[in-house]
Amino acid sequence: MISAAEAMVKCLEKEGIKTVFGYPGAAICPFYDALADSGIRHVLVRQEQNGGHAANGYARITGKPAVCIATSGPGATNLITAIATAYMDSIPVVAITGQVNSDLLGRDVFQEADITGAVESFVKHSYLVKNAEDIPRIFKEAFYIAGSGRPGPVLIDVPMDVQKVPIAFDYPKSISIRSYNPSTKGHPVQIKRVIAAISEAEKPLICAGGGVFAADAGGELLELAQKCSIPIVTTMMGISAVPVDHPLYFGMIGSHGKKAANTALLTADLLILIGARVGDRAVSTPGILEKRTKIIHIDIDPAEIGKNMEAAIPLVGDASIILKQIIDKVAPCDHSAWNAELNALKTSIVPDMEERPRTVNPKAFITLLSQKLNDNAVVVADVGQNQIWTANQFMVPHGRFLTSGGMGTMGYSVPAAMGAKLADPGRQVIAVCGDGSFQMQMMELATIRQHDIPVKIIVMKNQRLGMVRELQTKGYHDRQIAVDLENVPDIPKLAAAYGIPAKSITSLKDAGSAIDEMLAADGPYLLECIVDPDEATL
Amino acid sequence: MKYTISILVENHPGVLSRVSGLFSRRSFNIDSLAVGVTDDPTVSRITIIVDGNEYTVEQVEKQLNKLIDVIKVKTLAPAETISRELLLVKVAAGAAERGEIMNIVRITDSKICDISRTTMTIEASDTTERLETLLELLRPYGLREVIRTGTIATQRGSDFITVKK
Numbered sequence: 001m002i003s004a005a006e007a008m009v010k011c012l013e014k015e016g017i018k019t020v021f022g023y024p025g026a027a028i029c030p031f032y033d034a035l036a037d038s039g040i041r042h043v044l045v046r047q048e049q050n051g052g053h054a055a056n057g058y059a060r061i062t063g064k065p066a067v068c069i070a071t072s073g074p075g076a077t078n079l080i081t082a083i084a085t086a087y088m089d090s091i092p093v094v095a096i097t098g099q100v101n102s103d104l105l106g107r108d109v110f111q112e113a114d115i116t117g118a119v120e121s122f123v124k125h126s127y128l129v130k131n132a133e134d135i136p137r138i139f140k141e142a143f144y145i146a147g148s149g150r151p152g153p154v155l156i157d158v159p160m161d162v163q164k165v166p167i168a169f170d171y172p173k174s175i176s177i178r179s180y181n182p183s184t185k186g187h188p189v190q191i192k193r194v195i196a197a198i199s200e201a202e203k204p205l206i207c208a209g210g211g212v213f214a215a216d217a218g219g220e221l222l223e224l225a226q227k228c229s230i231p232i233v234t235t236m237m238g239i240s241a242v243p244v245d246h247p248l249y250f251g252m253i254g255s256h257g258k259k260a261a262n263t264a265l266l267t268a269d270l271l272i273l274i275g276a277r278v279g280d281r282a283v284s285t286p287g288i289l290e291k292r293t294k295i296i297h298i299d300i301d302p303a304e305i306g307k308n309m310e311a312a313i314p315l316v317g318d319a320s321i322i323l324k325q326i327i328d329k330v331a332p333c334d335h336s337a338w339n340a341e342l343n344a345l346k347t348s349i350v351p352d353m354e355e356r357p358r359t360v361n362p363k364a365f366i367t368l369l370s371q372k373l374n375d376n377a378v379v380v381a382d383v384g385q386n387q388i389w390t391a392n393q394f395m396v397p398h399g400r401f402l403t404s405g406g407m408g409t410m411g412y413s414v415p416a417a418m419g420a421k422l423a424d425p426g427r428q429v430i431a432v433c434g435d436g437s438f439q440m441q442m443m444e445l446a447t448i449r450q451h452d453i454p455v456k457i458i459v460m461k462n463q464r465l466g467m468v469r470e471l472q473t474k475g476y477h478d479r480q481i482a483v484d485l486e487n488v489p490d491i492p493k494l495a496a497a498y499g500i501p502a503k504s505i506t507s508l509k510d511a512g513s514a515i516d517e518m519l520a521a522d523g524p525y526l527l528e529c530i531v532d533p534d535e536a537t538l
Numbered sequence: 539m540k541y542t543i544s545i546l547v548e549n550h551p552g553v554l555s556r557v558s559g560l561f562s563r564r565s566f567n568i569d570s571l572a573v574g575v576t577d578d579p580t581v582s583r584i585t586i587i588v589d590g591n592e593y594t595v596e597q598v599e600k601q602l603n604k605l606i607d608v609i610k611v612k613t614l615a616p617a618e619t620i621s622r623e624l625l626l627v628k629v630a631a632g633a634a635e636r637g638e639i640m641n642i643v644r645i646t647d648s649k650i651c652d653i654s655r656t657t658m659t660i661e662a663s664d665t666t667e668r669l670e671t672l673l674e675l676l677r678p679y680g681l682r683e684v685i686r687t688g689t690i691a692t693q694r695g696s697d698f699i700t701v702k703k
């Protein structure tokens with residue numbers, strides 16, 4: 001017999017978990033005590049939300065569920081934004097929370113919060129453990145549910161007294177949940193219709209979303225695109241699903257996307273959507289598109305099909321398997337004229353790379369950064385103008401672009417970068433954030449220092465909530481309110497106070513050597529770019 | 539239009555709140571919801587009456603299916619549906635009204651299940667429409683309390699919904 005808390009730790013070991021992110025408190029103490037005897041590395045974040053984002057970044061790089069931990073009450077409620085962020089982007093995160101003693105549940109005792117109730121609408125599933133013997137089964141199920149089908153967060157809430165109950169530990173080898181059987185293979189009849197549609201199309205287009213990563217289908221996607229010379233665009237979540245420098249790639253669609261990508265979307269006669277949920281930022285007029293364009297929608301979640309846009313040919317299943325089924329049957333075709341048309345457009349629009357007086361041109365900076373990074377570097381963009389500059393200028397050939405796409409959660413980049421770095425220490429990991437979002441997460445500099453996580457942080461300092469300010473300019477008669485970050489602290493000094501080397505630049509001319517210095521530094525490093533407050537997003 | 543959706547779910551605590559929470563979150567309008575355990579004690583059956591169109595019903599079905607505790611969802615075709623609702627209604631009724639009310643009860647195939655000096659309590663199990671008729675007939679006497687269970691429904695004929703595939 002072992003304690004349920006020890007069993008919880010054993011379950012994590014059985015799941016192959018090497019690193020967890022968390023913040024302790026009374027209600028989760030039995031678990032932490034058991035964790036002390038384990039080889040699992042615990043990264044003490046400085047706020048629970050960041051533990052959730054770090055697990056998110058970790059999961060996105062490994063492709064497997066990652067774990068964050070919090071105590072009951074305020075610890076658990078601090079996790080809420082991170083759980084919602086993971087849900088909106090379909091990221092497999094298993095969140096473990098302590099809960100007050102089970103006999104006190106419902107009495108509003110100290111640090112009691114109904115966390116399973118609170119996260120109900122943005123978890124894939126949740127458990128409130130009442131019987132300690134259920135722990136092995138629940139953990140097995142939680143990891144399976146989080147990582148399979150359409151991935152997503154699962155929460156396990158464990159009352160403190162339950163954690164102390166002795167149980168016989170037997171980790172289930174197999175799993176069967178009668179009500180949960182995600183489909184994988186595409187229906188053969190639908191595959192046939194897809195083949196026919198591709199062969200008839202004159203201007204086919206592939207649009208890849210975040211689901212392509214979940215299915216690890218980037219290779220198959222590119223293979224299909226090459227076999228049939230189909231141009232590719234992505235949503236924000238799909239950026240880097242195929243090499244960004246590939247001649248068939250035309251960039252991100254949407255309200256902040258590339259002209260060539262949006263034109264491709266509007267002129268295509270066949271749209272093959274893969275793992276994309278047609279969110280409003282990606283497709284603002286789905287009603288028009290579905291009428292004009294034949295749409296093939298491939299998604300593992302049947303509920304996505306027809307939710308935001310009608311599809312002529314829906315295909316439910318795992319994108320990588322479905323793409324293989326298509327590649328096997330489809331005849332090669334040539335769409336070089338269509339590609340040339342898009343290419344002409346792509347090359348005709350050159351982003352403004354001009355030098356600015358006294359400030360750094362952020363687009364030129366991200367372009368330069370991309371050139372200097374290793375080919376497989378991970379770049380995590382925060383939210384705001386900085387996100388769009390980074391998304392559109394991200395040019396790392398085999399790199400990975402991460403961001404909070406669905407929720408647009410400010411404060412995502414630094415903790416997610418920490419997670420990504422710990423998941424794959426050999427890869428360069430860069431967080432890009434704004435001066436507003438930096439101040440929502442800067443406590444994590446302490447975590448980075450304490451655990452020696454060599455992430456690099458770029459802060460685009462424009463002294464304002466730039467993205468919102470731009471909205472006010474365009475939509476609210478330029479009336480400015482609550483967007484001025486007046487007296488932004490001296491960020492490099494702040495980094496220095498945390499023991500992290502830092503530098504600030506005010507000109508593109510200094511960017512090259514500053515980036516070199518940052519990348520050459522062994523440990524973490526912060527580079528601040530002074531950006532003109534009136535710099536445009538697009 | 540009204541749709542009748544039958545759902546088989548795991549009989550755990552918390553399942554009902556997941557199902558009902560989904561309706562408010564996705565802004566689906568439900569007219570009624572009834573739940574009870576089936577012959578298999580691990581399975582409950584929920585019957586929901588949804589007001590909407592084809593799109594909403596398809597979405598409701600798909601979103602319900604995403605809930606891990608939901609085992610099966612089926613929208614019943616209106617023409618193929620037998621539905622019943624249970625009603626308890628307490629009507630103001632002194633000695634003078636009793637005769638008339640007993641008449642209504644007889645005609646509508648209802649039942650008197652309690653009686654006091656000033657009230658009568660009537661029980662009826664019928665379709666929602668026929669219960670409405672009954673209530674209309676009783677309303678003039680003064681409705682003191684109206685308690686309804688929400689609709690439960692099954693398919694006509696030998697078809698049935700089961701956990702097994």
Ligand SMILES: Cc1ncc(C[n+]2csc(CCOP(=O)(O)OP(=O)(O)O)c2C)c(N)n1
Pocket residue numbers: 383384385386387408409410411433434435436437438460462464465466467468
């Ligand atoms: C947690 C959170 N709060 C508020 C917002 C709304 N919001 C979107 S962009 C933005 C401005 C971000 O400012 P900053 O980080 O300085 O980035 P910039 O746009 O200046 O590059 C805000 C407030 C959000 N996305 N997330």
Ligand SMILES: [Mg+2]
Pocket residue numbers: 384434435436460461462463464465466
């Ligand atoms: Mg800013």
